[in-house]
Amino acid sequence: MRRLINLKPNRGATIVLAVLPFILLVLVYVAGSAERLAINPADKLLPALSTMANSIERYAFLPDPRSGNYLLWSDTAASLIRLFSGCAAATLISLVIGVSVGLVPILRATFDPFVAALSMVPPLAVLPILFVFFGLTETSKIVLIAFGITPFITRDLILRVAEIPQEEMVKAQTLGASTWQIALRVVLPQIWPRLIDSLRLSLGIAWLALIAAEAIASESGLGYRIFLVRRFFAMDVILPYVIWITFLAFMLDVILRVVQSRLFPWFAAQRD
Amino acid sequence: MTAVSVKNVWMEYDDQIVLEKINLEIKPHSFVAIVGPSGCGKSTFLRLLLGQERATRGQILIEGEPIKAEPAPDRGIVYQRYSVFPHLSALDNVLIGLEFARAPLTGSLRGRARAAAREEAAEYLESVGLKSSENKYPHQLSGGMRQRLAIAQTLIKRPRILLLDEPFGALDPGIRSDMHDLTRALWLDTKMTVFMVSHDLKEAFTLGTRVVAFDRPRNRPEEIGAYGATITFDLEVHRNVPKPLIVA
Numbered sequence: 075m076r077r078l079i080n081l082k083p084n085r086g087a088t089i090v091l092a093v094l095p096f097i098l099l100v101l102v103y104v105a106g107s108a109e110r111l112a113i114n115p116a117d118k119l120l121p122a123l124s125t126m127a128n129s130i131e132r133y134a135f136l137p138d139p140r141s142g143n144y145l146l147w148s149d150t151a152a153s154l155i156r157l158f159s160g161c162a163a164a165t166l167i168s169l170v171i172g173v174s175v176g177l178v179p180i181l182r183a184t185f186d187p188f189v190a191a192l193s194m195v196p197p198l199a200v201l202p203i204l205f206v207f208f209g210l211t212e213t214s215k216i217v218l219i220a221f222g223i224t225p226f227i228t229r230d231l232i233l234r235v236a237e238i239p240q241e242e243m244v245k246a247q248t249l250g251a252s253t254w255q256i257a258l259r260v261v262l263p264q265i266w267p268r269l270i271d272s273l274r275l276s277l278g279i280a281w282l283a284l285i286a287a288e289a290i291a292s293e294s295g296l297g298y299r300i301f302l303v304r305r306f307f308a309m310d311v312i313l314p315y316v317i318w319i320t321f322l323a324f325m326l327d328v329i330l331r332v333v334q335s336r337l338f339p340w341f342a343a344q345r346d
Numbered sequence: 347m348t349a350v351s352v353k354n355v356w357m358e359y360d361d362q363i364v365l366e367k368i369n370l371e372i373k374p375h376s377f378v379a380i381v382g383p384s385g386c387g388k389s390t391f392l393r394l395l396l397g398q399e400r401a402t403r404g405q406i407l408i409e410g411e412p413i414k415a416e417p418a419p420d421r422g423i424v425y426q427r428y429s430v431f432p433h434l435s436a437l438d439n440v441l442i443g444l445e446f447a448r449a450p451l452t453g454s455l456r457g458r459a460r461a462a463a464r465e466e467a468a469e470y471l472e473s474v475g476l477k478s479s480e481n482k483y484p485h486q487l488s489g490g491m492r493q494r495l496a497i498a499q500t501l502i503k504r505p506r507i508l509l510l511d512e513p514f515g516a517l518d519p520g521i522r523s524d525m526h527d528l529t530r531a532l533w534l535d536t537k538m539t540v541f542m543v544s545h546d547l548k549e550a551f552t553l554g555t556r557v558v559a560f561d562r563p564r565n566r567p568e569e570i571g572a573y574g575a576t577i578t579f580d581l582e583v584h585r586n587v588p589k590p591l592i593v594a
Contacts, residue, residue, distance in 0.1 A: 239427075239428035241425045241427070241428035241429065242428055242431060244396065244398055244417050244423060245423060245425075245428075245429060245430075245431075245499075246431075246446075247416065247417035247418065248396070248417045248418065248419060248421060248422050248423050248500070248503070248505070249419060249442060249443040249446055249499070249500075249503055250418070250419040250443065250446045250447050250503060251446045251453070252446075252450065254451075254453075255446050255450070255453035258452065258453045258454075259442060259445070259446075259453040259454065260431060263433045263434075264431075264432070264433050338433070339483070340432050340433050340483045340484070340485055341432075341433075343483070343485035343486075344432050344485060
């Protein structure tokens, strides 16, 4: 018998093993739900899969009688627009600050400690301030997301810029490059794939900020909806929504990873 | 044709002397091979020539002028590693030197200007035997090809001085001797003055017209901080230099 650490699953087994925990989770849920419903058919805590399917149909494929919207899709659109706007703002700010601070020692001395301090501010603690300044608007939600992830991405990019071998910087100078040209042609193109890594790691925080903002002050969005139906203990809506949010987050991560490997083939090769 | 003179150069860090009393008069179009054990300041000396660091005492003159205090296109460098830009194709790695000079604002050329520069860059790639690999990225090239690329990239700026920091240290012996032939041919064609740091004595004597050894004359543990490395050996190598193939 070989050691446990030397037993490696083959391709087929890898897929089966990967799916196994998901199937287990569903089975445990179905069993638990059936048991509770047998005791009390009106139980709302663990609704049957059929009840959830019903709710999914109501929210995704039938218009809401009051507003005429297909709620799941209008909520998804509202949330994703906020998420993307926040991430776009954060990306832009981080790129400008990260590259310039990472590249120019004077800026680094000035802003490194400042950014470090800023990244320690808990984003949700800032939420009331944002509401005071921007009101209960889209702006305050987008700013919250941006505020939640910008300091992290910026710090990460500063480090990534510093990670580019010094030899390349010297080489560029011997080829006659100015600081601006080095930023544009040497640093920026090498930072893009690293930015994607950074963004992938920040998406969790971005979602957290988004759901929190929607829960507190909003009239649409995925976070708004689950906090709304919570008042009626509508687990048959909450659970599918949570799964949907998880799926969206997962897909975003996959898309970013694919974009990275397609657009920057040299980056993956360099990392090996 | 560039003469270099190094006048009583010292390099001291806070509590340590790295180099002391370095004096060298280098004739134009020399090939200076610098040898010596690890940690004896060879690379520090190269950084001084590059302008990446400043000597704490003494000065370095190129054609009688004090050296610029930062790296500049008159001095090219090829390192053992990280010499080329990983995110650019072979051709773009060579092209970028022209782009820096001709497009100050964007650092990249477009349209007809780019086509013209491309042709120029392609000639340099051809001169190091990389014409057929112009669209490959550095990670797709072998170690020897990467160093050829690094050389072509440097030469397109027509540097007066070429600095080589153990450029062939990571290559296989066969590839290395090819690289020696290439380097010597390019040196003869271009009239550059070359400084090459090497671990390999044989390589130094194969290529160099001048072999300079750096070492620490005082090497006891308690002396290491107080005394730096200096030139312990300086030899002109006379050989029948073949006529250049092409006169640049």
